[in-house]
Amino acid sequence: MVTAQSLCMVTAVYLSMVTVAVCLCMVTAVYLCMVTAASPWLMCECASRARGGWWRDARGRRPGAAGSLNGSNPAPVSQREEEGGGRDLYSTKPPPPRTPPPPPAPPPPRPYLNMAAHSKAIPHSCYEIGHTWNPSCLTSYLQITRSALEESFKIYAPLYLIAAILRRRKLDYYIHRLLPELLRSTSFLTTNGSLYIAFFCILRKILGRFYFWTPGFGAALPASYVAILIERKSRRGMLTLYMANQATETLFRMGVTRGYIKPIRHGEVLLFCMTTALFMFYFRCKDGLQGFAFTALKFIMGKEEIPAHSLVPETVYANNEQNLKRRVESSRRLNLIALTKKLMDRICKDGPRHRCCKHYEDNCISYCIKGFIRMFSVGYLIQCCLRIPSIIRYMFTKPSQMLSLFYNKESLQLGAFLGSFVSIYKGTSCFLRWVRNLDDELHALIAGFLAGLSMMFYKSTAISMYLASKMVETLYFKGIDAGKLPYFPHADSIIYAVSTAVCFHAAVLEVHNLRPSYWKFLLRLTQGRFRFMNRKVLDVFGSQASKNFGNFVPKLDPRYTVVKPELPIEFS
Structure with missing residues (x-):
């Protein structure tokens, strides 16, 4: 006896088969369209090669040429040699020896793999490398602080306001909590930008020169750690996840550039x-x-x-059916909208x-x-x-x-x-x-x-990386709740500082490996001053720091430089 369940099962299988068949038909149609579009090109290519001598007869000569099977006069030996690939096809002489092709040239050395370049040091001052727009460290620090403060407030003011509206905050939140939280987040981002240029100059004065790690990672690490301590604890986890996502993608691009990692398609x-x-x-x-x-x-x-x-789907479904029948019986006025709704309900339920x-x-x-x-x-x-x-x-x-x-x-x-x-x-x-x-x-x-x-x-690498980082965080906290993974206090602050330092290091020495959206954010935060760094000098470290900046060389005041500048400022 055929039951309703078996009929539904057969119907579902039949619909699946029809869907697969339709997909196969669509793929076949696309393939036939591609072949049809390519057919005229193939015909023209074959015709042009036939006219240019691609087809030859049994003796290696073009049809219609002198001396061929369908020609009237035999061709001379020189012409037969030319048509026969450089020698007479009727001659018994051995062909001349062929010279072997030259060996392929070795690949050029990768500058990223040069460890000697990473161990170098340059004697330039912080004015010659970093704040090239002003020779004073204090003035440059104040300028960066001002620009970072303005942009941070422009970023966080609408963000906090929209979040409060979406969360339906009460009036008490707007009066007592909105402004303090806004100023705290603004101070966090301002401190991160201003302390970076401060530690940039401090490390140069302490060490006396610049090393591979000092202009980027070394200056950004303490600045980022101090800045994240200013932010509220409830937001540190979200900021850590965001920057860890940025740093992971940056490290992946660095590995691809250096040849350590082979990217996978899709x-x-x-x-x-x-x-x-x-x-x-x-x-x-x-x-x-x-x-x-x-x-x-x-x-x-x-x-x-x-x-x-x-937990009891059949019971709930039966109750829904009874409620629907009651609503239909109670509705006496069946206008066009009601009929349409009834029809749609019937189609959806049947x-x-x-x-x-x-x-x-x-x-x-x-x-x-x-x-x-x-x-x-x-x-x-x-x-x-x-x-x-x-x-x-x-x-x-x-x-x-x-x-x-x-x-x-x-x-x-x-x-x-x-x-x-x-x-x-x-x-x-x-x-x-x-x-x-x-x-x-x-x-x-x-x-x-x-x-x-x-x-x-x-396709979005940002979405994939963010969700992957969020899943790692979820699994880690589940491991902590299960007692299988240890809990590290202040781990979010440390991860944020390291991740931000990696991104700043790429922004100084390897801009081409940084996500473009984050690079635009840094330019906005510093009002474009980040691009004025003298990356031409940093090329000595082998990271191609000036790759995306062409031949840009800042004009420097020779009175405040250690090394003679390439483009000195001329005084009248």
């Missing part, structure tokens, strides 16, 4: 797949995730994927839905489609909102530019990324429930990994 997508698999597994487990991570995934995936949503699935208002197919539409809209609107500040200036000068706010490739890519992530995860979870006839937390590992492939629409 590596950010693979990292995202593994990270989302773990995140979704802990999301499905009871007490697996807490705080912001759980709230964010609940918003993205919906409450249907929460493990404690329902279809395969496994007994373990918790989406009681939809079948499995409409559940995936609704998830895609919802998150596609969210991603599209987020990207449009991010583009508003850059488009609003064209509102009166070029109104046509306003259309690019809605017709933008990045907006569609972000929407496709979020929409496909949710739909793939939900579809895979439903499919595994049909196959195994149960709901298991291990399904989230497979579904999360496959959903990570959606990053092919919106």
Whole structure:
């Protein structure tokens, strides 16, 4: 006897087969289009080679040439030699010996692997290397402090205000807590920038010269540690995670540049797949995730994927059906909107839905489609909102530019990324429930990994690295709670200081290995003074410090220099 469960199972399998067949047809169509587009080029190439002598007869001569099989007059020996590859094809003389090709030239030495260059020291002063815009250390320190203070306040003022509005803070917070927290974060960022230039000059005066580690890592390490102690403890973990992400990516780029690491194609997508698999597994487990991570995934995936949503799904589904019938019977006025809603409810409910699935208002197919539409809209609107500040200036000068706010490739890519992530995860979870006839937390590992492939629409190393760092932090704290990993006090401050020092070191000696967004942030914090460092002199350390700066050499006052400057300031 055929049961409803078996019919639903067959329907689900049939839909899966149809989906695979449609995908194969699309791939075949794309391949045929590529071949069709390339066919005229191949025909022209074959014709041109035939006219240029690519085709030859059995004796090695071009068709139609003199002396060939279809020619009338035999060609002379010199012409036969020319056509036959440099010698007479009818001659019995041995071919001349061929000279072997010269051996390939050895690869040029890598400047990064020169340890002797890293051990060098340069006698230049801090004015010649660092604050080239002013010979006074104190004046330069005050200028950096002023610019850092202005930019820090511009960064944190809207950030704290928007966060307070989104969290629905009460009036008491705006009166007593908003300004102190804002000033504390502003002081933290200002101190980080100003103390860097201070320790830059102090190390030069103590050591008497510059070494490979002093202009970047050595000056930024104590400055960053002192600065993070000013910030509130509740924000230190977030700042540490952000800077650890930046430093990890910077070290990875350094390893690739030096040849220590070979990058993997689509590596950010693979990292995202593994990270989302773990995140979704802990999301499905009871007490697996807490705080912001759980709230964010609940918003993205919906409450249907929460493990404690329902323990008796059939009972809840029956109650929902009864409530729906009561609402339909009580509604006497059936206008167009009500009919449309009734039709949509009927379409969404009529279809395969496994007994373990918790989406009681939809079948499995409409559940995936609704998830895609919802998150596609969210991603599209987020990207449009991010583009508003850059488009609003064209509102009166070029109104046509306003259309690019809605017709933008990045907006569609972000929407496709979020929409496909949710739909793939939900579809895979439903499919595994049909196959195994149960709901298991291990399904989230497979579904999360496959959903990570959606990053092919919106590749982002920053997102992958941030989520990976967040997962490492989550696993570490779980190990501490289980008593298997030790707890290190002030570890967040130390990690922040080391990570920031690595990024500053790259900003001084290897700007090409630093994330461009962070380099722009440093330029904004110092009002462009970071680019005025004399990186031409720092090339002696073998890190190609001036690679992205061309032949820039600052003009220096020879009265305050140790080494004669290349471009001295001329006094009238």
